[in-house]
Amino acid sequence: MFPIYAPLAVEITRPFWDPLGLGKAAAEYWRDACERSVLYLDVMRQRGNQYLEHMEETKPNVLGFDTEVLLDGRTLPNPVNYELMRILPTEGIEIDESMRPFVVVDPRAGHGPGIGGFKPDSEIGVALRAGHPCYFIGFLPYPVPGQTVEDVVEAEVQFLRHVIERHPDVAEQPMVVGNCQAGWQIMMAAALEPDCFGPILIAGAPLSYWAGERGKNPMRYSAGMLGGSWLTTLVSDLGHGQFDGAWLVQNFEKLNPANTFWSKQYNLYANVDSEAQRYLRFERWWGGHVVLNSDEIQYIVDNLFIGNRLSTSQLLTRDGRRIDLRNIRSPIVVFCSQGDDITPPPQALGWIDDLYESVDDIQAHDQTIVYCVHDTTGHLGIFVSGSVSRKEHAEFTANMDYIDILPPGLYESKVTERDASQANPDLIDGDYLLEFAPRDFEDIDAIVKTDIEDERRFATVSRISNINLGLYRRYLQPLIQAVMTPEAASWMRRSHPLKMGYKLLSDRNPATVPLPVMADAIKASRHPVDDSNPFKVLEGMISDQIVQGLNAYRDLRDQATEQLFMQVYGQPLLQTLMGLRADDQRPLPLPGASPEHHRFVEQRKQALLDSIDEGTIVQASVRALIFVLGGSTTTDERNFQRLKATRDEMGADVDLTTFKTWVRDEFEILNLDGHAAIQALPTMLQGEDAATIDAYMAHIEQVVRASEPLEEKTQTRLAIVKKLFERAKPVQEAPAQPEASSGESTRRSNAGRKRRATRKKGAPGPTRDSSSS
Structure with a gap:
């Protein structure tokens, strides 16, 4: 893929003995391939320099913002x-x-x-x-x-x-x-x-x-195939109490060998004129390995990855x-x-x-x-x-x-x-x-x-991991810790295969000295080949075959790993020896809820039912909205945008926190007794005049219709709410007055809420018990 650079100084023409132009195409491709090889190697040299500079920074990061x-x-x-x-x-x-x-x-x-x-x-x-x-x-x-x-x-x-x-x-x-x-x-x-x-x-x-699906997600089998977390402890001990993050990155790279060993590098080589900067920006993060304490990585592996x-x-x-x-x-x-x-x-x-x-x-x-x-x-x-x-x-x-x-x-x-x-x-x-x-x-x-059977297998892995970890700590860890020194651990980190790949192609390697000079000369007179060149097409076909081959290897490897995992950790005798029962109960049962939580839930339900016909006109509107929108299979941001647009008129003094509380309370009330909750709307609207009720009903309809067309169930529920709001209007109206302005409507709404709050003063409302959090 990277031939020795030997640029052709003469102009390539089509001679009489090459009527199809294959010779000319081959010469052009050879020249382009040589130039791309040098440019590719120079980008890799820049990557190495970038890595060394990045790791020498006190606070390295790849943020694109100050x-x-x-x-x-x-x-x-x-x-x-x-x-x-x-x-x-x-x-x-x-x-x-x-x-x-x-x-x-x-x-x-x-x-x-x-x-x-x-x-x-x-x-x-x-x-x-x-x-x-x-x-x-x-x-x-x-x-x-x-x-x-x-x-x-x-x-x-x-x-x-x-x-x-x-x-x-x-x-x-x-x-x-x-x-x-x-x-x-x-x-x-x-x-x-x-x-x-x-x-x-x-x-x-x-x-x-x-969790995972059979035939996919092979990484979840890693702990079982390695015998548990003892290997994590070993690597930390070899690092003198520190775990090199390069090992985690290497595990990620193994998931997709086609990308790791070929596609990523070939994409740079094939498009080196346009991909260099993007590649270098990504590699600055991908190669910026960090270190974790042994206690940190052990906690993560034991309690999350395996446990x-x-x-x-x-x-x-x-x-x-x-x-x-x-x-x-x-x-x-x-x-x-x-x-x-x-x-x-x-x-x-x-x-x-x-x-x-x-x-x-x-x-x-x-x-x-x-x-x-x-x-x-x-x-x-x-x-x-x-x-x-x-x-x-x-x-x-x-x-x-x-x-x-x-x-x-x-x-x-x-x-x-x-x-x-x-x-x-x-x-x-x-x-x-x-x-x-x-x-x-x-x-x-x-x-x-x-899959309960798979969960039982992973539970077996967890228990075997604890056994192996105990054996390692009892018999091998004292020896490893006794011989490892900080200097040896630092040398091992620097010698990690991933890191060596960056260092070998950098200015610290004398062999890279000619690369920048040659790259500058090529950039001054670049001869890229056309994508229709038959040899460039052949190059792409060979690349595709390599990718398919590596993908086939990956699939075969993952399939064999899964089958071996299933066979080993699916053995009933092994599961029994690990203390697992062969019944239908989950190895990790649902955590359940405390008696205090159950008691709090029952108390809250009763408090909400007791206040089912209490609340302001805004709360009544919230309940109506939840009821109507509950008749739709989906809601979208248009409903919320319309709600925000009319929020001032629906209650200018209601902040988001209060509104959120009302939404949750009214939702629970509807869940507890939907029929009674909806029939209570006229009671909640008592004390409001007809103009205010009409204004709020118009707001509700605007919010609902923001995501038209409405489903039939939603239209039915909207009609029910309209009838209930109509029923709540006072029987006898005062002499006709000029139509209230929007500001006057809001003032009436606020006055109505004050009257409702005065009438409810002293009444106990639902409170959150600390046992729920």
Whole structure:
């Protein structure tokens, strides 16, 4: 692929003995191939230099934005190597400090920080263009000695509290985005301190490691094939208490050998004139390996990768608090992709099936879960793809307030292209429409494909891992720790195969000295061959054959690995020896709920039923809206945009937090006794005049009709609400008055609410018991 450079100085012409021009085409291709070879090698030399410069930086990252460090995690009571940074807006972007803050937490899974703000079209870029104050939680290459995963979680809570203090006039809590490993990390933080979080977006984040589909997702078998986590401890001991993230990156690369060993490099070689800068930008992040403490990586591997304990509420903090994801009170948006081989959809969504029995169980815990499954993008594309950022991330960011007021339950979101034929196109933000559809556990099961027999196999792996780890620590670890020195560990890290590939092709290698001179000469007189050249076409065909061959090897390897795993860990005798029963119970049963939670739920239900006919006209309108929109299979952002547009007239003094509480209360009341809740609307409207009732009914109809055409069930429910609002009008009206202005209508509404509040004064309302969080 990389022939020795021997440029042809003479002009290539077609001689008489080459009537088909194949000789001329071969000469042109040879010249182009030689030039591409030199340019390719020079790009690899630049990659090596870039790597060495990057690793020598004190605080390396690949953020595409200027930042200001606000908090250094090394100064916290339990110091960590994390930092809270404020993203400085670029020229032409104005930040509205009154908008909800936007916080991106980067994954520390072998690579350095910055992937969430790698490109202008990134998660941070989308939020900045929307006017949100943006913050970034990144990290340094080396951990603080002794830091743990729990220390990092506590630090992230401290960072969020600092962000909240910087925006005292913003009632809503920050929206937090966790990419990959950072996703489960912020879920842990939100479970421990739910009051610090607004909507949570976890992108490509694995939370349920046993989940997966047979014939796919081979990475979940790795622990079983290696005998458990003892190897992780060995690598940490060889690193003198530190685990080199390059080993994690190597595991990722093994998933797709065709891309690792051929496609990525060939794409650069074939398109070296246009791909060089993009390749170098990506390699700056991909090769920026970081280090983890041995305690950190052991905690992750034992409790998450192998034990699967986070999704089943088995983790405890050092002060005895249980990390239960059901404590999270913020809406959770799960963004995953079918094209992601590192975090496939079953692993991104399986925690829902691990924690809850049904959608009713989700609602009983006052949780809102939204999932979105992309069709094709890969793992990194979820964070850095321009098409994804312009589409899904842009819609999630623009509609975070909409997501925040969704009633408790399970929803699937879809992002579709804006269509000029759609009703009220002016209510669609951007080029795409965000829709939400209620879902049931059957929909989750269709993605996760839970298999009890497979779960029993993974439970067997977990117990064998504990045995092997105990044997290693008892007999081998003392010897390894006795002979390893910091100098030897540092030499081993520097000698990792991935790192050597960067160093060997850099200016530190004397053999690369001629490359920049030759590359400059070629660029001054470049002779690229046309894509129609038959030899260039043949080159592409050979490349395709190599890719197919490597893919066939991958498929054969993965199939053999899966079959061996299933046979070994599916042995009834082995499972029995590990203490597993051969009945139908799940090896990791549902965590269940405490008696205190059940008692709180019953008390709350009774309190809501007792107040079923109480509330203001705004609350009555909220109940009516939920009832009517519940008759539709989907709702979309147009309904919410219309609701925001009429919000001042529907209650100017109602903030988002209060409105969110009303939505959840009215939703629960409708769930408890829908018929009685709707029939109570006229009672709730007592004391309001006919003009005010008509104005609110008009607002309700505007919100509902924003997403026309309406389904038949929705039209029927809208007609029922109209009749009830009509029935609530006073029987005798005062003498006709000039039609009230919008401001007068609002004043009457406020007066009506005061009368209702006075009448209800002293009446006990539903309160949240601390046992629910």
